[in-house]
Structure formats: structure tokens, C-alpha cells
Amino acid sequence: MNIPQKKRLNTLLFVVLIVLAALFLFPILIVLLNSFKTKFSIMGSPFKLPTKETFAGFENYVSGVKSAGIAAAFGRSLFITVLSVLVLALLTSMTAWYLVRVKSAISTILYNTFLFSMIVPFQMVMYTMTYVVTKLKFNNPVGIIFVYLGFGAGLSVFMLSGFVKSIPLELEEAAEIDGCNPVQKFFMIVLPILKPTAITVTILNAMWIWNDYLLPYLILGTGNKTLPVAIQIAMQGAYGAVNWGGFMAMLVLAILPIIVFYLFCQRYIIEGVIAGAVKG
């Protein structure tokens, strides 16, 4: 192929990609657009631009946030997500290191059980898990953090152990000669080296927990709504009397933080996706 032909092909490709990118952004923009329209001008005509009569300003954000307890749900989601990913990162790093370094039958069995848990679909355990959680009184916004520890342990231990195996033993032996006990050795030598993988694991877990619907719905119910639960209830619990304007504002509030988060840590997220895919 000669050069002008190649150039023309690239220009064509560029135009096609622009159109596709617009198509990909379109659904998000439609939600954003409708969140500024009055509640009766949304359903049935979501593609119409707001006119003087149908422009609602920030009214939907005010009414949506007020009516559905979204502010509390937002805070609760943030609390649960942040604490769960921190607990997961710290405790599963410790577990992964132990299971790799201490070679024993118990380590092998535990490691394989963690792997096994990754392929079990949630529906298999949802009913009995809800029962156990309720019996143990972990059905509250703090208790759920430990439920996430249990459910997230599989993937986290798996990804972190893969990395621990690549840490040279000499480093740890040197620390030992310097008089470090295992706890000091882990926190001063191993954990700093594990940091990049721990960040990747944390991002994958954060995206999962922030967006998770069924687990918090079953455990916390409607009394302690997280953001996805609040959205589902606003729609299903309203029996036709949905405040569409407020609902659009809720969707925007659910999407916005994760997009901002993405734009800031894009590199880590993409790396996490690739690492998670190759491992999982």
C-alpha cells in the first residue's frame, strides 16, 4: 500500500472511531441531560433537549437527594467501600505472605480453597450466607466489611500470592539477620514491596464493592441502603409513581464519583484489569 492510500485509510478510521466514541458516550450524556429536565418531560422523550418549559436546573438534584435518602446512602456506600478495601488489602496481604512462605498441608489446602471460592457464583451461597450473617449479627454497615473480607479473600489472596512468590527470599533473610521478627519483617520489608499489587487489588475490589447491589440488599436491606440499593428501591418501590427527575439525578450521582476516580487513576485501573484478567 502506498503512503497516500495509507493516510486516507487512517483518516477514515479516525472518523469511524470518533463516531463510535460518540455512541459510547451517548448513554451517559443522555442521563446527564435528563437530570436537568422536569420530571414529566423525561420518560418517553429522553432524547429531546430541555426547552424553557422543561428545563429544571438543579431542582432534580435537590428533590432526588432529599426524597430517597441518597445523601445517607452515598455516605454509607463510601464508608463501606473504603473500609472494606483497606481491610481486604491489609489482611489478605498478610495471609498471602504466610501461605506462600509457610509450606505445609494446611497452607496448600487453604490456598486451593481460596482459589475455589472464585468460581462459585453468588447465588449458590446467597441464601445461607444471609442466614449466617443475620445469626452472627453482622447485618449492619460495619459487619458487612467482614462479609466483604470473606467474599473478596479469594481473588485478593490469589493475586497477592502470585506476587509474593517473586520476592527474593534473600531480602527477608537479611532482615532476619538484622534481628527483625516476622511481624516487623512483614511490615517493614514485605508490605512496601507488595504495594503496587496491593493497589491493583484495592482498585478491583473498590469497583466491585461500590457497584455491588445484591449482597448489601440481602444483608442491610432497605434500612441501611447503599447507593445501588437506593437506586433500585427508588425505581421498584415506587409502583409507577417514580420521580424521574430525581431518579436521573441519582444515576448521575452514582456514576460521577467512579468516573472522576477513573480519570485520576486510569493507569492503575487499566493495569489492574490486565493483571486481573491474566490471573483470573
Added chain:
Amino acid sequence: MKGLITIKKYFPLFVLPTLAAFAAFFIVPFIMGIYLSFNKFTTVSNAEWVGFGNYIKAFSNNDFLRALGFTALFTVVSVITVNLFAFLLALALTGAVRGKNIFRTIFFMPNLIGGIVLGYIWNLIINGVLANFGVDISYSAKYGFWGLVVLTNWQLIGYMMVIYIAGLQNIPRDLHEAAEIDGSNRFQTLGNVTIPMLMPSITICTFLTLTNSFKLFDQNLALTAGAPARKTAMLALDIYNTFYGRAGWQGVGQAKAVIFFLIVALIAFAQLKLTGSREVES
């Protein structure tokens, strides 16, 4: 080494917290789940042994069989469309085109949005289009099916594209140059060099789309909730409905869940075999 023996003593500190949560919220419920699938119960404490009764009920249940068929068809269509589009986008974005990073950022973005929100976004859009014809998404199971396919494509294409791009960038440049010198054209190079070299990525993406589509729940609940008349309920949603929507059928729900688990495990096992054997080859 002396150190390892001392590490061993630290089991309660390093392993026990994770293990306790894992045992209480995963291992115990999993074993209870298997046991309860052979019981009739309304709360866990009043279980009564019925043998394979729940499994027989599950398989003679029209909702379950229809959900299985719907899920299988949806999965096949999604796996093909998502991977085809993701692969083409990855090819386009590894060439000499301008603005690669911005395009990649945009195509990946829908993947960050949670299933419930995704479902309602597409519910709004699809109903907005169908309103021109005086119907909505619950009018026909076909609308729900293709709605779910479009939604899943929108969600997963960017994700798979990222994996394909990584795979394409790992192919040594000299392989392409060698093919060019041997006089192969673009399509021959694609078929004889690029695709065979990309097989690991293709396997990973196929299985990721496969399990993701097969286990779909949130999107299904928000987009159609099974309407019309449970015709668009996928397996996960059907299991949920059996547990929480039908009194006295919890045992059947649990039996359906075990069958669901076995199918997913079979898929995972097939993937393990496939990727395992390829690693030996290379």
C-alpha cells in the same frame, strides 16, 4: 531456615482474621447450601430431607428451563459480538491512528458503571426509542433479549479491548516484518501471524465474557426484571425469584443454585484445561 519456623507460629495474626471471615461467610454457607438443596425448608432451621426431590422439581420447572435456554442463547450471542467488536477496536487502536489514549479511555468508561445503573440507563434509552412505536421493553421478550445484548456489549467491549491491546502489543514486531518480507498481505498476516499469536488473549476474553454473561444479574433485574411474564429472566434472576418470590420453594431455589454452580464450575474447568495445555505447548 529458622525464620520459617517462627513465621509458622504467627498463624493467628496473619491468617486467622481472613480465614474466620472466609469460613463464616463462604465455606459454611457453601456446605449448608449443598446440604439444603436436598431439603424442604422455609427457614434454615426447619429443614426436612427430601432427597433429589428439589432437583426433580427444578428440572420439571418451565421457568428454570426457559431461563437456562435464554441464558445460553444470550451468552453465545454476547461472547461472539463482544469479542469481535473488542478485537476490531483493539486492532484499530494499535495502528497509526491519532488520539489512541482518548479513545481507549472513552471505550473503557462504561465498564466502571455498576450493573443496576447500567440497566436503568438502557431502560431509559430503549424505552425512549420504543415510545415512538407506542410500546416499551416489556412488550416482547425479543426487545429484552437484544436490549441485554446491547447493554452487555456497551459494558464489556472496552474491557476486552484493553486485554486485546495488551496482547497485540506483546507480539514481537519482527514477526510482522518477516511476514511482510515473505509477501503476505494484510489479511494473510492477520490470519497467519496476529490471530495465532493472540490466542492466549482470545481464550481469556472468551471465558471472561462467557462467565460474565452467564452470571448476569443486576443488569437483568434493572433492565427488564424478567418482563414480559418472566420470559427474559436469566438463570441468576430465576434462582433469586425462586428463593424470595415463591413460599416453600427455597429448597428448589437452592437446588437450582447448585446446578448453576456446577455449570459455572464446568466452564471454569474447561478454561483451566485449555490454558493449561497451551502453556505446556509454548
